[in-house]
Amino acid sequence: MKLSQSEENYIKSIYNLQEKTEKVNTNSLAAFLNTSAASITDMLKKLTSKKLLEYKKYYGFRLNNTGNKEALKIIRRHRLWESFLVAKLGMEWEKVHDIAEELEHVSSPELIEKLDRFLGNPKIDPHGDPIPDEKGKIILLKQMVLKDLPMKQNAIVSSVSNQTPEMMEMLNYYGIRIGSQIKVLKTFDFDGSLQIKIAGKPECVISGIAAQNIYVYDN
Amino acid sequence: MKLSQSEENYIKSIYNLQEKTEKVNTNSLAAFLNTSAASITDMLKKLTSKKLLEYKKYYGFRLNNTGNKEALKIIRRHRLWESFLVAKLGMEWEKVHDIAEELEHVSSPELIEKLDRFLGNPKIDPHGDPIPDEKGKIILLKQMVLKDLPMKQNAIVSSVSNQTPEMMEMLNYYGIRIGSQIKVLKTFDFDGSLQIKIAGKPECVISGIAAQNIYVYDN
DNA sequence: TAAAATTTTTAGTTTTGCCTAAAATTATTT
């Protein structure tokens, strides 16, 4: 299915809104896309005629199977590019979204599969969101805060909540990156700090506050 | 200057045609872009009003200084992406052009500078064309066939003419890549084969035929 | 349940980038 950039943006936005509400309505999509309700109606007709949407006038709409698959392809591209920008080009997390928003429309399947392999088939993007696989399957992650990770259990760093330069400085010091393998060895009850082991690094201790801002997922 | 994809494509095409002829004319650009002469005239007016073009009705046109700079930015993006696709994703040379054609319109200067650094500031793309630097400067390369490289002189592999799987197999065997540093140690007059040294690899011998299909540039 | 408020759709424009056909201009022949 060949889609215009605009169609792709609509599909992705509808997918996102669907995550929260059963039926999406015109006004909320208009607000989300920062456009007019009339423009939404126009596009809904188009997507319906392309058989991507279940749409009943005045009653709201929802992507059908085909539409959902398209949405997942777009999201896959977006999140892979975000991963690339952070992991390979060293860009900061706040900056990558807008660039990925453009890159996601480049529609060569071969490109995306090669990029995926090049990145080492990441399961999660720099914001901690899961990356759909080539079939559109999303793994559901048992994501948690490092502080809550059971002792001795291996996990992967997925994101951090506090993306300030100060946080970055500290993560850098510890050598903690998105995708780093991590394990809690010991907790100090006195102040809540944790002794941790990051793969390829010596053991070290991190404060409870820091550990509350680092997200990991079960491995 | 914010340009649409279409405007960028016109600018790039005009730049390419300018390389060959003093003044570009409507019909040749129409043929190049596979579109109608009337469409060309439309766009010429637009680019003129944006002060990117020197255009006199019926007499042909040419990019002005600003237009040339824009063209070089687009070409820089295109060639960096081509380099990325080949060098990092391992795509084949014939396939990368069309994909780079899409990627080149993503217009974040920071992205491009980071990509450039990530690739090691390549001077030449996988087709052997020079990559303009961030100021738009193009180095002029003394490109030559490996066979003609003076002995003991360091050079960089820029491209190969024969892009078959068989050629790729052999290059792979030798560990020759775009960007590899290479030097000729000795030539065997009997059959024209060359003893060469590729940086980071042991010395080896390559046939004269192969050496005639490998392009290098002076370092 | 009727009136008011909200939401959604329709109708009519605009801009961009393309098209074809016809007119205008320049170049080439004879």
Place this chain on the structure above:
DNA sequence: AAATAATTTTAGGCAAAACTAAAAATTTTA
């Protein structure tokens, strides 16, 4: 230099994707 040919521009339209304003449908409220 006049006629013919080629090139280029203008004129008028079309489709996509947006907009505003107004009409229609639904929901809320009194």
